[in-house]
Amino acid sequence: GLISSTPMLEKARSEGFGIVAFNVHSLDMIYAVVEAADEVKAPVILQTTVGSVKSLGAENIVAAAEKASNQYNVPVALHLDHCTEYSVIVQCIRAGYTSVMIDASMHPFEENVRKTNQVMEIAKHLDINVEAELGKVGGVEDDIVVSDEDAQKAVPAECVEFIKRTKVPTLAPAIGTAHGIYKGEPDIDFIRIQEIAHLVEVPLVLHGGSAIPDEDVKRCVSLGMAKMNVSTELKNAYSAAIRNHFIETPEALDPRQYLSKAKNAAKDLAQSKITLVGCAGKA
Ligand code: 13P
C-alpha cells in the first residue's frame, strides 16, 4: 500500500541520498515509475499537480498508485504537488494521498505560515507528509507561472522561523532552480543550500529537477536536498516516444504500440534519475 513519505525522506536526509518524486500525467506513467523503482530496488514518490487531479480524478490516481504499490515490493508514496487550494488538499487526503504540498510561496511570509498551519492542523492527526515552499521557484508548473524577475531565493533565517512556527516535516527552499528546461545552465546557490541545511534538520526538496547537470544534482543531494522533483524530463521522454512512433510509422494506430513505447521511455528516464540521486538499492 501507499505510505507517508516522511520516514523515507528523513532516512534519505540523514544518510545523504536522494529520493525522486516524479510528476505523473496518466495512469500508465504511474506504472512506468513504480516498475522503474522496483527494478533498481528504490523507494519512490509519485506526484500529481492539481491539473492532473482534475483531469484524471483523485480516486483513479489513488487506485492505480495503490495497486502498483501492492504489485511491486518497494516503498511508494503519493504526493499532491504545488497545491494552492485548501479544498483540493482535503479532497486528495480523503481520497488516499499520503503526502501534500501547500504552496503558499506567492504570499507574504505570515500568510504562508498561516496557510501551512491550516494544512498541518489536519495532517498532524494523520500519517501523511506535508511540504511547504519558501522563496519562489521560477518557471511554469501547471497554472503557477513565475517569471525570472519574480523568482526569489529562500532566506535561511526565515526557513528556521518557518519550521519553528509550522513544524512542517519537509521544506522546499527556492535556491536558484526553475521548473522546466533551462535556457542556459541553472545558477544553483550551493552556499545557500548549505546554510539552510545547517540550520534546519528536515529533509529539503529540490524543485525543477529536470535538466540540472548531473554533478549539480549530486551536490544538492549531498548538501541535504533529500527529495528531487522531476516533471518535464519524464513528460518529454514519454511524449517524444509517441512522436517518434508516428514519424516512423504514421499508419500504426494501435494505441498499445505507441503507449508501450512511451511507457518504456518513461521507465528508462525514471531509472536514470533514481540512480543519479544514489537511491538504487535503498528500498
Ligand atoms: P521540472 O519540470 O523542472 O522537472 O520541475 C518539477 C517540479 O519541481 C515539480 O514540482
Ligand code: ZN
Ligand atoms: Zn515544483
Ligand code: NA
Ligand atoms: Na528544471
